[in-house]
Amino acid sequence: MFYELTIVVPTLNEVGNIELLCNKIARALKEISWEIIFVDDNSTDGTKELLTHISNKHEHVSAIHRTDRKGLSSACIEGMLASKAPIVAVMDADLQHDEGLLPLMLAEFSTTSLDIAVASRFAAGAELGAFSAKRALLSNIGNFLSRLVIKVQLTDPLSGFFMLRTDVLKRLSQRLYGKGFKILLDIFASSNKPLNFVEVPLKFSTRHSGESKLDGTIALEFVGLLCHKLFGKIIPLRFILFCLVGLTGVGVHLMVLSSFHLFINTEFVWSQTIATYTAMTSNYFLNNSFTYRDKKLQGKRLIIGLLTFYLVCSAAAVLNVAFANLLYQSNIHWVIAGTAGAFIGAVLNYGLSSMFTWRKSKHI
Ligand SMILES: Nc1nc2c(ncn2[C@@H]2O[C@H](COP(=O)(O)OP(=O)(O)O)[C@@H](O)[C@H]2O)c(=O)[nH]1
Ligand SMILES: [Mg+2]
Structure with a gap:
């Protein structure tokens, strides 16, 4: 037939x-x-x-x-x-x-x-x-x-x-x-x-x-698909560096998150928010020194760069926290929820900051 x-x-x-x-x-x-x-x-x-x-x-x-x-x-x-x-x-x-x-x-x-x-x-x-x-x-x-x-x-x-x-x-x-x-x-x-x-x-x-x-695990599987597609291909060196910096950011993030969530007993959503912004600051300075050393921002531009980095990453951070919180509310362990949120934030940071913070021309 x-x-x-x-x-x-x-x-x-x-x-x-x-x-x-x-x-x-x-x-x-x-x-x-x-x-x-x-x-x-x-x-x-x-x-x-x-x-x-x-x-x-x-x-x-x-x-x-x-x-x-x-x-x-x-x-x-x-x-x-x-x-x-x-x-x-x-x-x-x-x-x-x-x-x-x-x-x-x-x-x-x-x-x-x-x-x-x-x-x-x-x-x-x-x-x-x-x-x-x-x-x-x-x-x-x-x-x-x-x-x-x-x-x-x-x-x-x-x-x-x-x-x-x-x-x-x-x-x-x-x-x-x-x-x-x-x-x-x-x-x-x-x-x-x-x-x-x-x-x-x-x-x-x-x-x-x-x-x-x-359900919540499906969001995690989605992150797995993104990872597979992003890292399974030939990756630009800059992105590798950005990810390595991002990894240090995950460490900073989890340290701050666990300090607030476990030891100070802060509500998860706030612990996640504070951890995100701390990691963002350390990521900015590391990226400026390593990932974007050919476009290194200095003096006044370093401050303006930090502000734009905060702005673009805030958008990412809102999505990060919302996403992590959704996972957390779906009974996913806080470490996994926090890490998945941080990962989403890092990928968005890369795309947006290469557009707005370390723009091509001018700053080289
Ligand atoms: N075979 C199979 N079908 C699934 C599975 N999970 C969901 N489905 C089917 O996939 C379709 C979409 O799932 P649904 O629950 O409607 O997702 P939603 O539309 O996003 O709420 C439905 O026909 C489900 O019965 C699975 O693990 N295996
Ligand atoms: Mg359906």
């Missing part, structure tokens, strides 16, 4: 959504030959049994059952690699993603040399629905950080709803990080050349049934 389109649906405890999703997809794709591949990670709510039942009944529905839970990204990759069609889509099982976009996205591939179509929650015309303030903040931090590792200007690099050429996925499959929740970012960050993409505005709905699987 030839299929034009494969829809990969990762599932973890989605029993209340699956039949409805299949019916909706069938209605949306009347003119198209399609298959669905569910990839289930040992659900305990009856999803497994339901998938077996449906795939026995319908030839164009199949299910990959994985016995130990291995995570969303790897589930999507496994499903996509099993595709029999030239084009493959990934979407949530929970009906948050408008299946009506599938034919529109597919049509984009017939007219252009497109690699990938992304249903974006942030493109013009999109709607976020009942997205909580916490989720919106997380998404914005994630989007901002994602720009560090991808070469194209996507409005929603963390979307879970996209469609791409199966060939493109197969070409990239060896280079994918494959862990965590953010497979779209992984795909874009793993491509040597910028992928040719279009964005389609998505009206994001609320989850139909069941619960979101997003």
Whole structure:
């Protein structure tokens, strides 16, 4: 059987959504030959049994059952690699993603040399629905950080709803990080050349049934993906130096954080804030002496530089503290939460300070 389109649906405890999703997809794709591949990670709510039942009944529905839970990204990759069609889509099982976009996205591939179509929650015309303030903040931090590792200007690099050429996925499959929740970012960050993409505005709905699987550890996995993509490539010497200075900053940070949090019993969010600003000051002077010694700021410029460094890093620090606090509130140990926050801050510091503090021209 030839299929034009494969829809990969990762599932973890989605029993209340699956039949409805299949019916909706069938209605949306009347003119198209399609298959669905569910990839289930040992659900305990009856999803497994339901998938077996449906795939026995319908030839164009199949299910990959994985016995130990291995995570969303790897589930999507496994499903996509099993595709029999030239084009493959990934979407949530929970009906948050408008299946009506599938034919529109597919049509984009017939007219252009497109690699990938992304249903974006942030493109013009999109709607976020009942997205909580916490989720919106997380998404914005994630989007901002994602720009560090991808070469194209996507409005929603963390979307879970996209469609791409199966060939493109197969070409990239060896280079994918494959862990965590953010497979779209992984795909874009793993491509040597910028992928040719279009964005389609998505009206994001609320989850139909069941619960979101997003939790604190997923934020940590996201940091892992960023590290992998940033440090897995050839790194400019300046960035290596900046990271070494950053490492000393992490030491300073943890020393100050532990002093305040453990010994003085200061509230975590304040301990983290004080630790961040102390590390920032020591990083500035070390970077000025080593990382940017060819652009070393002196005299009046040293003070102005410090002020701009504080300013640009304050933006990073706000994100650092917000991120660390989110992790901390998700019951992640304070050392891990603090370190992850410090890491995010360091990467942002590098990008922003090279733009504003040690600008090219003038100061050399
Ligand atoms: N196979 C598999 N699917 C998962 C896993 N985690 C989440 N999912 C599925 O991935 C999709 C997105 O997860 P969801 O909880 O809706 O995330 P949210 O939309 O960010 O709240 C849903 O269809 C989930 O059932 C996992 O570890 N394995
Ligand atoms: Mg969802």
